[in-house]
Amino acid sequence: MSSASSVTILVPVLNEETYIRRAVATLVPVDSELDYELIVVDGGSTDGTRQIIDEMSTANPRIRLISNAARIQSAAVNSGASVARADSRVIIRADCHAEYPPGFVDGLVRELRERDVASVVVPMRAVGTGFLQRAIAAAQNSRLGNGGALHRREVGSHYVDHGHHAAFDRKAFLSLGGYDESFTHNEDAEFDIRLTRAGAKIWLCSELRITYFPRASFGALIRQYFKHGSGRARTMFKHRRLPQMRQVLPITALGTNLISLAAGIGFGWPFFLPGFVYLGTCAIWGGVLARSERDAACIGSGVAAVIMHHSWAVGFLYQSVRLAVRT
DSSP, X not given: OOGGGEEEEEEEESXXXXXXXXXXXXXXXXXXXXXXXXXXXXXXXXXXXXXXXXXXXXXXXXXXXXXXXXXXXXXXXXXXHHHSOTTOOEEEEOOXXXXXXXXXXXXXXXXXXXXXXXXXXXXXXEOOSSHHHHHHHHHHHSHHHHTTOGGGSOOOOEEESOOEEEEEEHHHHHHTTSSOTXXXXXXXXXXXXXXHHTTXXXXXXXXXOEEEOOOSSHHHHHHHHHHHHHHHHHHHHHHTOOOOHHHHHHHHHHHHHXXXXXXXXXXXXXXXXXXXXXXXXXXXXXXXXXXHHTOGGGXXXXXXXXXXXXXHHHHHHHHHHHHHHHO
């Protein structure tokens, strides 16, 4: 096998015993000519994650486990890219909360070569099992929840500025220093800014859509989206970029609802109306989704969307104030 066919699959994990076996099993190339290695980069799991990987590596020696003392995803990917085999030309970044389509790794390698790009990104569709997870998945799949992000929509393959990270030309990734390890979240968007500024291209391959398993509780969703908003603020401050419209809308919703609440308390019920309109819109959206998807859990997607909007906005504003004070 030529070195041009060598690929390293990196899977950052931390306490993922529920998802790790399925993720790794669907990532392993089957009936493939690729010379691959799969490295699980563990941030200090205290559940059964490491034991599961030990079992899988016994059955398949191409799978191995390394530790990530920094515990965060950006450091995990950088560490894995650094210790990968010397002849590895392609880096695959794979999240654990996902299931991958047949031929996923082979398809990414093919797209990197045929498109002559530095990175291939993929769309995702959220899928849940329990009631709350299905509600959260429905919100994330809808425009109300994702704001129209390209990697969350049904779109054709084309060049993009950003998407859900899947594959890199290893040389290009390392030449830019990899991810910024001061980022706990949004490291992918920050990297894509540097990548495109360097003149490299990113290709969104719609045929390689992955299945994503979202958080299964509203508490976990709040924490996740707070961190997403905080990470986005850090990216914007670092690169002096204004937010896009879909990123302004959650902040506008938060501000409108807070003003409506305060004005309603101070001046009477008519001032509650803007907040009621927002909440009513989210509730109606959830009802429409429940009917179209024929799943009663989708009714809760309106609540999930409210949580996503406000948690993201609070995280964004919190981090923005912190960074503004520092400068």
